[in-house]
Amino acid sequence: xxxxxxxxxxxxxxxxxxxxxxxxxxxxxxxxxxxxxxxxxxxxxxxxxxxxxxxxxxxxxxxxxxxxxxxxxxxxxxxxxxxxxxxxxxxxxxxxxxxxxxxxxxxxxxxxxxxxxxxxxxxxxxxxxxxxxxxxxxxxxxxxxxxxxxxxxxxxxxxxxxxxxxxxxxxxxxxxxxxxxxxxxxxxxxxxxxxxxxxxxxxxxxxxxxxxxxxxxxxxxxxxxxxxxxxxxxxxxxxxxxxxxxxxxx
Amino acid sequence: xxxxxxxxxxxxxxxxxxxxxxxxxxxxxxxxxxxxxxxxxxxxxxxxxxxxxxxxxxxxxxxxxxxxxxxxxxxxxxxxxxxxxxxxxxxxxxxxxxxxxxxxxxxxxxxxxxxxxxxxxxxxxxxxxxxxxxxxxxxxxxxxxxxxxxxxxxxxxxxxxxxxxxxxxxxxxxxxxxxxxxxxxxxxxxxxxxxxxxxxxxxxxxxxxxxxxxxxxxxxxxxxxxxxxxxxxxxxxxxxxxxxxxxxxx
Numbered sequence: 001x002x003x004x005x006x007x008x009x010x011x012x013x014x015x016x017x018x019x020x021x022x023x024x025x026x027x028x029x030x031x032x033x034x035x036x037x038x039x040x041x042x043x044x045x046x047x048x049x050x051x052x053x054x055x056x057x058x059x060x061x062x063x064x065x066x067x068x069x070x071x072x073x074x075x076x077x078x079x080x081x082x083x084x085x086x087x088x089x090x091x092x093x094x095x096x097x098x099x100x101x102x103x104x105x106x107x108x109x110x111x112x113x114x115x116x117x118x119x120x121x122x123x124x125x126x127x128x129x130x131x132x133x134x135x136x137x138x139x140x141x142x143x144x145x146x147x148x149x150x151x152x153x154x155x156x157x158x159x160x161x162x163x164x165x166x167x168x169x170x171x172x173x174x175x176x177x178x179x180x181x182x183x184x185x186x187x188x189x190x191x192x193x194x195x196x197x198x199x200x201x202x203x204x205x206x207x208x209x210x211x212x213x214x215x216x217x218x219x220x221x222x223x224x225x226x227x228x229x230x231x232x233x234x235x236x237x238x239x240x241x242x243x244x245x246x247x248x249x250x
Numbered sequence: 251x252x253x254x255x256x257x258x259x260x261x262x263x264x265x266x267x268x269x270x271x272x273x274x275x276x277x278x279x280x281x282x283x284x285x286x287x288x289x290x291x292x293x294x295x296x297x298x299x300x301x302x303x304x305x306x307x308x309x310x311x312x313x314x315x316x317x318x319x320x321x322x323x324x325x326x327x328x329x330x331x332x333x334x335x336x337x338x339x340x341x342x343x344x345x346x347x348x349x350x351x352x353x354x355x356x357x358x359x360x361x362x363x364x365x366x367x368x369x370x371x372x373x374x375x376x377x378x379x380x381x382x383x384x385x386x387x388x389x390x391x392x393x394x395x396x397x398x399x400x401x402x403x404x405x406x407x408x409x410x411x412x413x414x415x416x417x418x419x420x421x422x423x424x425x426x427x428x429x430x431x432x433x434x435x436x437x438x439x440x441x442x443x444x445x446x447x448x449x450x451x452x453x454x455x456x457x458x459x460x461x462x463x464x465x466x467x468x469x470x471x472x473x474x475x476x477x478x479x480x481x482x483x484x485x486x487x488x489x490x491x492x493x494x495x496x497x498x499x500x
Contacts, residue, residue, distance in 0.1 A: 103479050103482065106473050221489060233357065233490075237486055237487055240483075243429070243471050
């Protein structure tokens with residue numbers, strides 16, 4: 001019998017459901033904790049709020065099917081990179097967008113903007129599609145032991161996506177670009193923005209928008225990559241360059 | 251009418267079907283060239299044999315539904331990295347294995363070994379599963395403009411997979427490892443072998459096998475990654491370190 005064992009799962013708690021040293025999981029998360037993990041009062045568990053808070057709790061009560069926990073310890077920004085990585089990706093087909101979220105969230109992306117580029121052949125994603133991607137992102141935050149939910153949005157042009165990009169290093173994938181290297185002074189920037197074209201790549205006017213916006217064009221090698229593989233590759237290389245091994249513990 | 255335009259597709263040709271300056275596509279590839287792309291005698295097309303040959307051809311005849319081409323130019327090792335990257339991955343669930351092939355082939359993996367690790371909870375993959383993965387790999391070679399078909403195999407233990415690994419740099423992903431950096435002398439090695447555990451990670455005896463085999467343990471950061479995301483990340487970082495921008499043209 002392992003009823004009081006801490007579940008090897010992180011639960012989601014809405015920020016508004018944390019009050020002082022107590023929190024309440026919603027009905028779905030409560031059911032998961034109480035039914036699937038058979039928690040009872042006294043069982044330890046952890047919850048994240050997607051705004052940087054990780055709450056180490058003990059289950060206090062389970063009335064009306066809602067799990068209420070006492071917060072014993074709070075961690076800030078567990079599993080978050082020091083630098084923010086924003087990803088602007090030309091909208092690919094729906095399955096590729098979902099798969100990209102599943103890879104990019106554990107790899108630390110702080111924002112994913114699915115951009116309706118000239119060659120996307122699709123308008124910006126609507127609320128239903130974005131909601132679905134946000135649910136996947138939430139699941140990725142829990143599974144990967146992050147604590148911040150990335151922003152998910154869909155811009156209706158590359159120009160409007162670039163206008164919203166934060167100051168800092170800016171890189172765009174392009175077969176004609178140079179070698180992908182992150183300089184030491186770039187690794188110290190608070191934000192890195194990465195741009196990857198849709199299937200078919202950026203148009204020439206879009207390449208002009210990127211270069212006008214201070215994006216350095218970099219090549220990912222001699223092969224034709226899908227938007228999804230290119231995005232994960234660029235994110236993985238930048239993440240690795242930005243990792244500071246003194247700053248995390250598992 | 252664009253009937254004589256070169257299809258933006260690479261076709262597959264079995265090495266035995268190339269003779270002198272002529273080649274014959276198999277029935278399926280022929281149908282694709284003749285029906286989908288509406289090629290007729292005189293249409294240029296290109297084919298790869300998966301053994302390093304890329305054949306720039308002109309369609310000569312289409313009798314009995316078989317496309318026969320005249321080879322006008324042969325390229326060797328187009329789209330191949332100078333160094334070979336071998337990937338040993340603890341067997342994940344079937345969908346993740348397929349998705350990994352779809353990412354890893356365009357990124358230049360020369361070998362994928364799906365290893366029945368202690369925590370895989372699965373035996374080595376049988377011939378039907380491997381055949382399915384090989385078909386995906388072939389498709390990836392064509393789409394990504396590579397010319398060599400990676401080796402796909404499934405070892406029944408990590409020890410037997412490690413025994414087959416080529417000399418050269420050896421890295422294994424482990425949360426307790428050090429920083430992932432490829433040294434200049436490592437980037438010059440002819441082969442790099444990367445090991446990634448199954449869901450749940452390597453067991454302690456397996457970590458012993460890796461360290462005994464000269465694998466350096468490296469960490470991919472503070473987050474829990476799936477085997478698939480970890481494998482693509484490690485491959486992407488190594489690929490980028492090994493790229494020599496003087497050696498390719500697109």
